[in-house]
Amino acid sequence: xxxxxxxxxxxxxxxxxxxxIFSGASTAYGAxxxxxxxxxxxxxxxxxxxxxxxxxxxxxxxxxxxxxxxAPRSVFARKNxxxxxxxxxxxxxxxxxxxxxHGHIDLTLDDGSVKRVGITRAHLEExxxxxxxxxxxxxTGIDLNRAGTPLLEIVSEPDIRSxxxxxxxxxxxHQIVRYLGISDGNMQExxxxxxANVSVRPRGQEEFGTRTEIKNLNSFRFVEKAIxxxxxxQIEVLxxxxxxxxxxxxxxxxxxxxxxxxxxxxxxxxxxxxxxDLLPVEISPEFLAAVKSAMPELPQAKADRLIEQYGLKxxxxxxxxxxxxxxxxxxxxxxxxxxQLAANWVCGELSxxxxxxxxxxxxSRVDAAALAQLIQRISxxxxxxxxxxxxxxxxxxxxxxxxxIIAAKGLKQITDSGAIxxxxxxxxADNPDQVQQFRDGKDKVxxxxxxxxxxxxxxxxxxxxxxxxxxxKLKS
Amino acid sequence: MxxxxxxxxxxxxxxxxxxxxAEVPAYADKLDKIIGFIDTLEQAETAGLQPMxxxxxxxxxxxxxxxxxTDQRDHYQQNAAETTDGLYIVPRVVE
Numbered sequence: 391x392x393x394x395x396x397x398x399x400x401x402x403x404x405x406x407x408x409x410x411i412f413s414g415a416s417t418a419y420g421a422x423x424x425x426x427x428x429x430x431x432x433x434x435x436x437x438x439x440x441x442x443x444x445x446x447x448x449x450x451x452x453x454x455x456x457x458x459x460x461a462p463r464s465v466f467a468r469k470n471x472x473x474x475x476x477x478x479x480x481x482x483x484x485x486x487x488x489x490x491x492h493g494h495i496d497l498t499l500d501d502g503s504v505k506r507v508g509i510t511r512a513h514l515e516e517x518x519x520x521x522x523x524x525x526x527x528x529x530t531g532i533d534l535n536r537a538g539t540p541l542l543e544i545v546s547e548p549d550i551r552s553x554x555x556x557x558x559x560x561x562x563x564h565q566i567v568r569y570l571g572i573s574d575g576n577m578q579e580x581x582x583x584x585x586a587n588v589s590v591r592p593r594g595q596e597e598f599g600t601r602t603e604i605k606n607l608n609s610f611r612f613v614e615k616a617i618x619x620x621x622x623x624q625i626e627v628l629x630x631x632x633x634x635x636x637x638x639x640x641x642x643x644x645x646x647x648x649x650x651x652x653x654x655x656x657x658x659x660x661x662x663x664x665x666x667d668l669l670p671v672e673i674s675p676e677f678l679a680a681v682k683s684a685m686p687e688l689p690q691a692k693a694d695r696l697i698e699q700y701g702l703k704x705x706x707x708x709x710x711x712x713x714x715x716x717x718x719x720x721x722x723x724x725x726x727x728x729x730q731l732a733a734n735w736v737c738g739e740l741s742x743x744x745x746x747x748x749x750x751x752x753x754s755r756v757d758a759a760a761l762a763q764l765i766q767r768i769s770x771x772x773x774x775x776x777x778x779x780x781x782x783x784x785x786x787x788x789x790x791x792x793x794x795i796i797a798a799k800g801l802k803q804i805t806d807s808g809a810i811x812x813x814x815x816x817x818x819a820d821n822p823d824q825v826q827q828f829r830d831g832k833d834k835v836x837x838x839x840x841x842x843x844x845x846x847x848x849x850x851x852x853x854x855x856x857x858x859x860x861x862x863k864l865k866s
Numbered sequence: 867m868x869x870x871x872x873x874x875x876x877x878x879x880x881x882x883x884x885x886x887x888a889e890v891p892a893y894a895d896k897l898d899k900i901i902g903f904i905d906t907l908e909q910a911e912t913a914g915l916q917p918m919x920x921x922x923x924x925x926x927x928x929x930x931x932x933x934x935x936t937d938q939r940d941h942y943q944q945n946a947a948e949t950t951d952g953l954y955i956v957p958r959v960v961e
Contacts (some may be wrong), residue, residue: 407931408931408932408933409931409932409933409934409935413935414929414932414933414934414935415933415935416933416935422952423951423952423953424939424942424943424952424953424954425937425939425952426935426937427939427942428935428938429942432942440927440928440929441926441927441928441929442928442929442931443928443929443930443931444931445931446928463925465919470880472882473959474954474956474959487919521959521960522953523958523959523960526950526953526955528958529948529955529956529957529958530955530956530957530958530959530960531950531951531953531954531955531956532953532954532955532956533952533953534954659876659880661880664919664920666920668920668926669919669920669922669924669925669926669927670919670920670925670926671925671926672925672926
């Protein structure tokens with residue numbers, strides 16, 4: 391039987407505010423337990439939530455970025471359940487009237503085709519605290535620092551058809567929230583995580599199969615592996631004549647498998663109702679227009695512009711627009727150096743060095759102005775591209791700027807044709823056998839001569855000049 | 867709609883309330899009456915009306931995104947039954 395996979399993702403993006411969604415407690419990561427848990431966070435009787443205006447702005451920005459409707463009126467609701475990391479006994483969320491509805495993003499698939507994935511809704515809610523079970527004498531410890539941190543839950547339509555597409559979609563959402571500056575997207579710290587709803591159905595069948603939900607996937611790699619495991623598992627159960635049980639499953643990355651979370655799944659009964667402590671959130675056309683005018687350039691628009699403005703290739707632009715910081719860096723370099731060389735260097739040496747040392751572009755050891763200077767020295771023939779790599783390595787190691795290093799190491803290119811000619815003549819005189827081979831039609835030997843000349847000049851001879859001169863002399 | 871014993875037990879469980887067998891009929895009777903009021907309310911003509919989210923005809927006031935709370939953990943934790951290293955301690959919640 392041919393099976394078709396149906397996937398929908400719920401992404402939780404932690405919003406990059408200073409304070410919590412409903413109180414003035416800090417949201418900074420990594421503080422000592424419960425030092426950022428104020429009375430509202432702790433759910434003390436009599437306290438009232440007061441909504442943070444920045445979360446409304448951030449949600450609206452997201453809505454605009456995915457061509458969604460930003461609701462003129464949205465309502466907070468209580469989702470009731472008991473768990474120690476939720477002291478009030480309910481999570482404040484949005485249910486019937488979320489702040490964002492009916493959006494979409496377009497994914498570019500491997501074959502170059504474009505696929506639209508619908509975004510059903512995005513709503514605001516508060517995060518819960520953290521439970522710890524280790525070294526506590528068989529008890530559970532609760533840290534409520536994270537409780538009350540603003541989240542935007544982004545729910546996709548069940549439009550995704552493979553684990554790969556799911557990762558593609560998740561990367562795009564990740565890129566958008568980071569461009570907008572509404573979430574730091576840090577997956578290790580849990581600022582960006584995802585639940586996947588997965589089902590399979592016989593190809594051609596209209597109705598969906600029974601789905602399972604895989605919780606708390608916090609890396610792109612785990613999303614792909616967990617979904618692929620779950621697809622295989624479901625197909626195997628169905629082909630053995632079994633039935634899929636609707637349940638919540640957890641992905642175990644150590645064993646690369648998903649496991650049922652509870653033996654006896656209690657049907658969820660959250661008894662949502664509008665939170666009487668909060669009034670409806672109203673967004674006026676003027677407010678929305680102000681948000682719109684402050685929107686940064688989005689990834690797709692930026693990519694299109696870079697291709698148009700600098701004449702770059704799509705593959706380069708994909709690397710350059712991976713993050714806003716990367717694109718900003720490139721444009722800062724291209725402002726005072728050749729754009730194509732700038733793109734080559736940012737995508738090549740610079741990205742390589744950043745990856746190797748696991749440094750973010752914003753902390754790059756070679757800033758944009760310094761890289762621009764290096765590229766200028768290639769353009770004005772002070773150094774060759776090859777020597778430039780050596781200079782770059784020295785710059786990365788903190789030995790100074792390009793000009794400083796070129797001077798200190800004596801790397802300035804030899805363009806004096808008399809000096810080059812002397813070396814070329816010497817190399818030709820020293821290697822009569824290779825000269826004969828070249829004259830017999832073995833063109834490749836030219837490389838040997840270029841190598842010899844470069845060796846004799848410590849790579850400082852201008853390669854173009856050397857090539858031309860060798861050709862002329864060897865032919866005569 | 868008649869509220870059954872099962873309904874009472876379910877609602878009590880969701881709210882983590884202990885309701886003894888002897889109390890169930892009384893609760894069922896009271897809840898039945900409440901549902902009865904709602905049946906009356908449902909006779910009102912509501913077509914074309916926006917559902918009310920709050921009795922006040924106002925919209926939510928927003929506050930500036932600023933940290934205003936200070937760390938008062940030691941103070942708050944005096945009310946806790948048990949704490950360790952700044953954590954609130956509760957009975958174990960996973961097997």
